[in-house]
Amino acid sequence: MHDDLDTDQVNNDISCSDYRFVYMGAKGSWTPLHADVFRSYSWSANVCGKKKWLFLPPQQVNLLNMKNTVYDIFDDISETKFPGFRKAIWLECTQDRNEIIFVPSGWYHQVHNLEDTISINHNWFNGYNLSWVWDLLLRDYKEAKEYIEDIKDICDDFEGLCQRNLAANTGMNFNDFFIFISHFSLANVVELYYLRGESTLKIQSASALL
Template sequence: EYIQNGHSSPKGCLYLKDWHMSRDFPEHNVYTTPVFFSSDWLNEYWDTLEVDDHCLLVVSRTPFHADVFRSYSWSANICGRKKWLLYPPGQEDFLRDTHGNLPYDVTSAELQDGNLFPRFEEACQPLEIIQEAGEIIFVPSGWHHQVYNLEDTISINHNWLNGCNIDIMWQFLQNELSSVQKEIDEWKNTMDSWHQHCQVIMKACSGIDYGEFASFLKIIAENRMAFLKACSSGESSDYSRHLSETFTTLGPYHAAFDLQRVAYIIECLLCNEDFKRLDRSTLTLQPEAMVQQIRDTIQSTRGRHLLYQE
């Protein structure tokens, strides 16, 4: 309708992002997530919380960035063409200005100014991809990228996390908190709740703090423990239809792998000094108890259905 009515904008071609169209209009059966991308902890968590739907009208390009929480992303072009510029992890450090900031546009001529971007010449050339209609691109964790719609384009995009990159998310969160602590270090000795304020600022900047990260792990673990117990007992589980189909497709081996990864990250939390400073009474996750539950679930299901191999 936007195109047919000849609408235009001084900002150029615009597009509408609809975060939950598929969830809110299931009768339309808009698309099915490819099985390769179906282990999606991020959307599983947000769907559990029933995060409100919202839309955003934006310019038809994305500035230079890495994806939220250093998640994976996949993008499927239904129609139209996109141009991608991608840099491997670590290359972004060569693209920072003298203040440590990343450029908005990596193709800008100002990056040639050595006084502003002193390490630009050390950066490798970006991987350039033209994505055609009917093609899907996978962006690994930590790959900074910039994207242009070359023409009117409809695409389906997901950011996603799972057991294969949850450790990268945990490292990202530690780096984010460290940056906040560095910024307000001068007030450390004058504020009784300095560490708590760091968590608040971190959540405002990054969208999550250590407490919510712990809640995230709890939901992921509980869903998989319930699935494995259902496999063992033969009883049905109280999941959403989508989650039930995902678990059935991925199977008990995958659920077991996820549990082992969650247990590993929780053990990392228990060793982290900043996590130790959190008020345990405010957490939905009791980490020691959760690790023990995971171990008990693994032990109780291992022999019955040969879910694991020694």
């Protein structure tokens, strides 16, 4: 989700962040239950320390009321608010030093530092999980629209307000998504054209030797 060309990063908040992080956590610190930004893929590499990961597959997310998300799965969870929580099957693993965890799109997870820990993380998406990004945008757009539906008749630019709220809540809106897709589609076309040119040149060079 980043571009190395500085000229393309001016006034572009999405490109300006490369979504690469270094996390440092003391023993006993933890990250609440969440799914990654934009429903991207991510990997987490432990430089030192040890972590405990608890994962919930996307197929079971409906067991948690996502409009009132569980914060800590080890809390005394209200069966009234989260009637399906007890049915959830969690996947647990321990990550040691020099090990890497891959987190697929849409997998909710909670992470606990069992020791003082330093890790390097990277979030990204590509053609294989782009549908996750769009589904998230569409869902959050509908929510943003519902929240301000009562002022629709008195708002001069209701759709514009919805898109601004979507960008504020989710990190991008429909226009940002379109620009992102267009930018990287064009970059791939240029790269393919360049590779095609190299292949043609090699074929011509080989023919000249015959």
